[in-house]
Amino acid sequence: MTEETALTRDIAKRHRAFFVPHVALGQARLGKPIAMLAAAVRSVLQSWRIMWRERPAAVITTGAGSSYFPVLFARMLGAKIVLIDSFARFNGPSAFARIAAPLAHIRVAQSQEAGRNWPGAQVFDPFRRLEKMRPEKERLVFATVGATLPFDRLVKLVDQAKRQGLLPEKVILQTGQPLKTEVDPSIEVRDAIPFDQVGEILARADIVICHGGTGSIITALQQGCRVIAVPRSYTRGEHYDDHQWEIARAFAGRGLLTMVGDDDDIAGALASARATEPVCATLAPDALIGELKAVMHKWEDDESARQHGFRRLL
Known part of the structure; x- marks a missing residue:
């Protein structure tokens, strides 16, 4: 269960998936409380319907507002909950992690500092530098605003750089939605790009200009791109908070x-x-995956033992 984006649509081609509305407390902070409440109502109804039908034994969640109601209803129906806070939270737990923590049987932070500031959390830091050779690059710059919110400032900065001759390379710009203003005609503008095609572009791109989202940064670093991050600003009305500054820093x-x-x-x-030597890096959650498998096997064994004991009583 997730929100619908280019990445999740790609995942849905290979796995059974349910899409629920985007809900975030920050929507109210940005002056959209009615939109937030309407999305929350739809999310409640859809989440209950899905959880009642599916009856999961366990739920593993990375948070965000769209996950709260599925987690709440799953817990009400007896599921075990594993709450993995976003890798984007380096210094402390997210608002979702703080709100949903009482529902979780296991809490996982993905940095040491975040773990210290989130009582009861286990820590699994998945960040790894890679020693692999950087792919052969073209004179190509890929700029992306991500898939959740528009980001006019990044678009304007890329357009400005192109017009001033600072980007002599070919530029592909992913805008998330149709542009309301014109940009330099030599820029190839795309509203949305399928995730597999994004991977192909990153393999060729020398420079990536992106918002401060972890996913965009990590996928660029995996391909050895030179990354320029333009974090969204809460004070400019570009995001619900300033967590992208935390990530970028x-x-x-x-x-x-x-x-x-x-x-x-x-x-x-x-x-x-x-002027910077490019590096390759990725997220390698092998240790966390191993722990999750062990936990799931233990819960399965405990449930089997409970059922066996119940049958003996009968």
Whole structure:
């Protein structure tokens, strides 16, 4: 169960999937409380219907507002809950993690600091640098705003850089929705790009200019791209909070990307990125997956023992 995006549509081609509405407390902060409440009502109805029909024995969730009602109803119906907080939360638990924590049987943080600030959490840090050779690159820049919210400022920065001659390479710009303003005609504009095609573009792109979302950053680093992150700003009305600044600063502190700050200095960021030796990195959750398998086997054995004892009583 998830929200519908390019990535999740790709997943749904291979696995049974249910899409539920996007719900976030930040929608109210951005002046859209009616939209938030309407989405919440739809999510409640759809989530209950799905959980009542499916009756999962266990739920593993990474959070976000769209997950709260499925987790709540699954717990009410007797499911075990594993709550894995987003890798995007380096310094402490997300709002979802704090709200849903009482429902969880197991809590997992993905950084040491976040674990210290979330009582009762186990810590599994999946971040890994890769020693593999960087793929052969073309003179190509890929700019993406992600799949959840529009991001006009990033679009304008890319257009500005192209018009000023700072991006002599071919530029592909993924905008998430149709543009309301014109950009340099040499920029190839795409509203949405299937996830498999994004992978093909990243394999060829030398530079990636993206918002501060973990998914966009990590998929670019997996392909050895030079990454420039433009984190969305809450004060500018671009996101529900400033967690993308936390993400971008954490990756920049590890020497993995160049960050565009409040000054919108895209020229400086491009010069810095071009002078930086690119690195390859990924998320490798093998240890966490192993722990989850062990937990699921234990719960299965406990349930079998309980059922066996019940039959003996009868």
